[in-house]
Amino acid sequence: MPQSYIPTIRELEAFCALAQAGTTHLAARALNLTQSAVSRSIGTLEDRLGVALFLRERQRMALSDAGRAFRPEAEALLARLNEAAVSVMAFGGQSAVLRMAVLPTFGRAWLIPRLGSFLSAAPGTSVDMAARLDPVDFRTEPFDLAIQRSQHRTGGANHLHLLDETMVTVAAPSLVGRGHLRDEDLLALPLLQQTTRPSLWLDWFRHASLDPRRILRGARFDHFDMVIDAAIAGLGVALVPEILAREPLRARRLVKATERELETGQAYTLIYPDRAEGLASFITFRAWLGAELQGIWA
Template identity: 40%
Template sequence: MKRGFIPPIDSLIAFESAARHGSFTRAAEELFLTQGAVSKQVRLLEARLGVELFKRVRQRIVLTDAGRLYLHDIKGTLEKMTTATRQVMSFGGSEDVLNLAVLPTFGTRWLAGRLPRFHERYPEASFNLAVRLRPFDFEAEPFDGAIHYGEPVWAGAIAEPLFHEEVVPVCSRHFRDRHGLTKPEHLCTALRLHQSTRPDAWQRWFLQADVETDLAFQGPRFDQFTMISQAAVAGLGVALVPKFFIEEELRSGSLVMLFGVTLKLPSAYHFVYPENRTIRPVVKAFKSWLQEEAKDQKDREIMLPG
């Protein structure tokens, strides 16, 4: 990368803010500068690039075609620089910082409530958690580990199994009583809610319940278990949800389990970490703790109202 081709960061920040707001004045307010200072930085950038980035139209500024292209290309870079800077600052001179990629519902419903127990064991540790839905390259992303659901396959990483999902059909008590859901076959005609990453879950459940139907794939789909659970609580329909995600709703009675047919899916949750990187003590401690919590999850019988 030729240093002479990289404009000063102050000019890039001023340009991005002015382009986002469509105003030098509002950019100046955001950056705690004067309007003249923002305008000057943009003029310097235009002179350096040799192109006009804005058209000055009366009291407004409008991006040129070159300006729109440049904004598109640099915006992501500035955001990455901001994220990287904040992440480095979070270390505060400590090596006991865990950068973890988590699945959203798993992080919210299972992991977050247990983290105080790890903090008690390892009080020096701090956490940076970010959502990632799919496997990524550990060489390109600054994570120490990730929670992965699926097969134990992740390029350049070691996958340690945690536990399988046991999914159960649930709905609100009112929905159950209104539709007279007393037998598994009654779910053939009830509105069934689907999780988009488990497209065949209802078909598998009907097979487990020994119910024949051609309607297993019908019904609205949701990206996350949080959404599908709340839709079921609101009385939209019946959802197939991992039991450990809805413990609170089952205890409170806002959701009830239907029948005694549960389904254990073949895929599992895993903790994955880079195979070609020396595992730091805090990561090793977290892995051991996570495996203990997972074993406890598998071993304990949760007595919840149906």
């Protein structure tokens, strides 16, 4: 078996503590160890790497050139290990963790408010959710699933159609009254822009056979939830997915500015690797998600 040059955690801790403190006495106190234990760890680390990491200067230990080069890497390794440990601890006594990457506004506006019923259906399961606009590489990333648009489909993964994306125009009642405006009327109003999908309004007016150069540009926002909040605040008309606008429409914080809708040709899609099929929590989530989406049309 080839010799391993990988330092132990104790050696890394002793090295970083001594680099910070400058004396074995202070390093030992910081680590709650004896001075001899710190010295042994430094000695075995230097033997392992074949270089002197410290130079004695009077009563202090100063980093050598090799030590200065090694320090940022050693500190970063310990920091990443600590972050990983804290991340795992955050799940407490849960027996399963379902890791998912979700479109930001879909997660905030639609999925999170419903997650309580999923967790009730999957006792002992915790959820680790990340917002993602980019495709997920399941070969290198630890996600069990992604909920994104069909354009995010990736090779080597399974794709389950959830629902087609339908866009609607919405605005605050204070801006458009009861709505029912014509497309021509929209051209006189500020039209809120979504930064990552800048062509939405162009597509809308092309379908209406209107010149998109007449658009009165409105404020720009990164995510649809920001666009929706801006519309509620009366800053302009928003063009957003109907499923995301459904709740503020029901609450009358928004009204439909026009009756027309726009099919984008995209669809919300459940994307997952083969390995997810072996997770009971994923199987439960997939069935629950399908039932929830069927329920919104009931």
